[in-house]
Amino acid sequence: MAVKGNQYKISPNIEANIAKLKEILGKSDDIVFRNIVISNQQQTRALLCYVSGLANTEMISQHIIKSLTQNVSAEVCDIRSLSANTFESIKTNILSITDLNESQSMKNVINEILAGKTALFIDTYVKVLLINALAFEARNVQDPNTETVVRGPREGFTENIAVNIALVRRKIKHPNLVLEKMIVGRKTNTTIFIAYLDRIVDPKIVQEVKERLKRIQIDSILESGSIEQLIEDNPTSLFPTIGNSEKPDIVAAKLLEGRVAIFCDGTPFVLTVPYLFIESLRTSEDYYSRPFIATLLRLIRIISLFITIAAPALYVAVTVFHYEMIPTVLLITTAASREGIPFPAVLEVFLMGIVFEVLREAGVRMPKPVGQATSIVGALVLGEAAVNAGIVSSPMIIIVAITGITDFVNPSLISVTFYLRTFLLILATGLGLYGILIGFFFILAHMCSLRSFGSPFLAPFAPTIWSELKDSVVRSFLWLMKSRPQSITWKKSQRQGLQSKPGPSRTNRR
Numbered sequence: 001m002a003v004k005g006n007q008y009k010i011s012p013n014i015e016a017n018i019a020k021l022k023e024i025l026g027k028s029d030d031i032v033f034r035n036i037v038i039s040n041q042q043q044t045r046a047l048l049c050y051v052s053g054l055a056n057t058e059m060i061s062q063h064i065i066k067s068l069t070q071n072v073s074a075e076v077c078d079i080r081s082l083s084a085n086t087f088e089s090i091k092t093n094i095l096s097i098t099d100l101n102e103s104q105s106m107k108n109v110i111n112e113i114l115a116g117k118t119a120l121f122i123d124t125y126v127k128v129l130l131i132n133a134l135a136f137e138a139r140n141v142q143d144p145n146t147e148t149v150v151r152g153p154r155e156g157f158t159e160n161i162a163v164n165i166a167l168v169r170r171k172i173k174h175p176n177l178v179l180e181k182m183i184v185g186r187k188t189n190t191t192i193f194i195a196y197l198d199r200i201v202d203p204k205i206v207q208e209v210k211e212r213l214k215r216i217q218i219d220s221i222l223e224s225g226s227i228e229q230l231i232e233d234n235p236t237s238l239f240p241t242i243g244n245s246e247k248p249d250i251v252a253a254k255l256l257e258g259r260v261a262i263f264c265d266g267t268p269f270v271l272t273v274p275y276l277f278i279e280s281l282r283t284s285e286d287y288y289s290r291p292f293i294a295t296l297l298r299l300i301r302i303i304s305l306f307i308t309i310a311a312p313a314l315y316v317a318v319t320v321f322h323y324e325m326i327p328t329v330l331l332i333t334t335a336a337s338r339e340g341i342p343f344p345a346v347l348e349v350f351l352m353g354i355v356f357e358v359l360r361e362a363g364v365r366m367p368k369p370v371g372q373a374t375s376i377v378g379a380l381v382l383g384e385a386a387v388n389a390g391i392v393s394s395p396m397i398i399i400v401a402i403t404g405i406t407d408f409v410n411p412s413l414i415s416v417t418f419y420l421r422t423f424l425l426i427l428a429t430g431l432g433l434y435g436i437l438i439g440f441f442f443i444l445a446h447m448c449s450l451r452s453f454g455s456p457f458l459a460p461f462a463p464t465i466w467s468e469l470k471d472s473v474v475r476s477f478l479w480l481m482k483s484r485p486q487s488i489t490w491k492k493s494q495r496q497g498l499q500s501k502p503g504p505s506r507t508n509r510r
Contacts, residue, residue, distance in 0.1 A: 010106050014045050014123040021049055024110060031113075038068045038122070044086055047121040054116035056135030063096050064118065064131065087125045099132035111189055141167070144246040144268070146411065149285045157246045157268040161191060164248075164263055164270065168195065171252035176200070179263075182213055185221035192227070193263040195251075200484070201258045205453050209260050209273060224264040224271050233451055238416050241452040243275035250284050258488045260453075274455035274488055277447060278472055280412045281305070286475050294475040302473065304409035307402060309420045312349045313428035313436050315399045319345050321432030337393040346429040348392050350422075352400045357418065360404070459487035 011017050018033065025031045032055075034048040046068065048060065068090070091100070103109050104127050112130045113119050120129040141163065144156030157164045165179060176198040183189050192213070196206055212231040221227060228242045229235060245251055246268040251261050254272045262271040281301045286294040318325055319334065326334065341348065407417055420443060427435030450457035460468035468485050470476035483494055 010104060010109070010121075010126045010128060012124050012126050014047055014121055017121050018047055020106065021047075021110075025049075025113070034065070036065055036069055038086070038090070039070065040086060042086070045123040048118060049113055049121070050118040050133070051113060051116060054134060055118050056133045059097070059133045059135070060118055064120070064133070067094050067096060087122055087127060087129075090120075090122070091129060095129075095131070097131055097133065101130050102127050103130055104128070111183070115189065115191065147245065147247050147250070147284070149283065149288075152285050152288045153247065153249045155248060157248065157270060159266050159268060161193065161263050161265040164268070165193060165195070167248035168252055168255070168261070171248055172197070172255060177255070180210075182210075184213060184216050184227070185218060187219040188221055190221040191265040192221075195255060195261040195263060197255050197258070200256070201260060202454075202488070205260055205274065208453055209262070213262075221264070223267045224262065224269045225267075227262060227264060228271055233453065237446070237450060238419050239277065239447060239450060239457065240412075240416075241273075241275055241450060241457060243272040243279055244269045245272065246270070247284060253284070253287070257484050274452040276452065276455065276459055276487065277457050278460070280410060287478070291475050291477055295473075298473060298475060301409050304406035305413065305417070308404075308406040308409075308417050310424055310436060310440075311399055311403050311406075312353065312421060313424035313439075314433075315395070316345045316349055316425060317428040317432040317436060320429075334393075334395055337395055340390045341393050343391070345396075346425065348396050349399070349425060352392055352396055353403070353418075353421070356400055356404050455487050460485075 011020075018035075021033065030052045032048070032050050032052050036046050036048065038044040038046050048064065050060065091102070103112070109119050109128050109130065116134045118131040118133045120131060122129075139158045139160075141155050141158060143154045147156075155167065157167065169177070174197070178196055178198050180194045182192050182194065184192055194206070194209060194213070209231070213227070216227070216230050218226070218230065224244065228240075228244065231242070233241050243254070245254075251270050251272060255261055259272050259274060262273070264271070281298055283297075286298065289297075319338075323331060338345075343351070403421070407414055410417075423443075424436055424439045427439045429435075431438065444458075447458050448456075448462050456463060459465055460472055465486055467483055468487060470481050471485075
């Protein structure tokens with residue numbers, strides 16, 4: 001529960017503070033109120049307030065209660081008796097916990113208690129000590145499921161925002177890495193951090209990110225996907241203009257290029273802006289492999305994207321309008337396989353596409369062992385049964401299978417390809433190959449109109465930025481990519497020295 005306005009103020013009377021806390025938080029049984037007496041000469045009363053389950057009770061007992069109430073040595077007693085400020089003495093001399101701060105706002109105190117911190121109220125003082133003694137369970141760092149690699153780091157983000165920040169800090173050990181904290185969600189009070197590299201990032205992008213986040217007025221932020229939908233440039237577009245990743249090395253690489261990262265507590269996915277379309281065709285493994293292999297894999301991803309979008313539409317266009325383009329032998333085979341099929345080709349494609357999406361969704365939502373068996377066996381049994389029953393033709397099963405396999409090559413675009421495939425299929429049904437060309441024209445025109453936090457979505461192709469083409473369809477040698485992406489930073493920014501070219505030194509040449 002968040003406290004609004006300044007209607008609650010911290011009182012120097014501890015009884016008044018206890019009454020206010022119980023009025024606001026007393027209905028919840030997991031809120032702990034612990035009264036203690038500090039063992040100084042005045043026997044000052046104090047109150048500890050925390051949430052059971054979020055706070056570490058053992059740490060509270062050993063490092064807070066015991067430190068304040070145990071029989072102390074004469075030297076410490078002298079410090080306490082001579083100190084004119086019991087509050088400062090406790091903060092600097094008594095408590096052995098390093099992560100603590102003070103607050104004079106009851107609103108801030110209650111929000112911090114609900115976030116897991118322990119509040120220490122001391123009688124006669126209008127300040128409260130907020131002690132970080134968190135102890136809730138968190139998932140260990142594991143291999144991410146959505147971004148698997150053959151070569152490269154295997155660690156992924158968790159639901160703990162502190163762990164996620166530490167993983168990025170391990171990658172970028174530089175004082176220019178800046179993290180700024182914000183709270184979003186009027187009911188959830190979700191903690192988010194904005195991360196960027198000072199002197200590399202464009203200050204206008206950072207300011208724009210902050211302004212969009214401040215405009216969020218919603219009760220709950222439970223996952224970074226909610227933030228993505230609330231701050232993106234074009235919420236009605238099919239194409240995502242905000243990137244997300246659960247791998248620290250990918251986020252670190254994007255920060256080093258001049259992007260801004262948004263960490264959200266409670267999710268392993270970190271957002272990055274600006275986001276360009278070309279990033280959907282890249283993987284972190286491209287930069288850990290030799291350029292020849294990385295370039296080949298990128299070409300495969302581009303071809304796979306074209307196949308998964310256009311294959312069903314091309315099949316319908318060729319079989320219905322342009323069958324003269326099919327070789328005679330293949331045309332006879334295709335016509336024989338379609339003999340007796342009751343549905344037109346377009347309806348056949350659409351039905352099998354829906355069946356494939358249903359099988360894939362079932363495989364994802366069901367438990368892993370059962371889901372894999374369901375998707376594989378379901379596809380084999382349904383496909384064979386549909387062909388034997390004369391509902392669909394054999395070439396249609398091949399087209400759907402190829403479309404589904406190539407769709408998995410670019411997992412970040414799976415949510416987009418289904419709609420693009422349907423759009424081209426409708427146009428191909430009425431206009432054939434001309435409809436497909438018109439469809440691609442509209443898709444490219446729409447992509448050219450998109451921007452992500454000021455950066456053109458189709459950069460470096462539209463507009464053409466020659467220096468960035470080294471890391472687009474073709475991944476050039478690392479020692480040739482000397483500058484950061486101009487489409488992100490909008491300025492000439494070097495990221496490596498002029499003598500980075502590999503090879504033997506002059507003294508070792510023979």
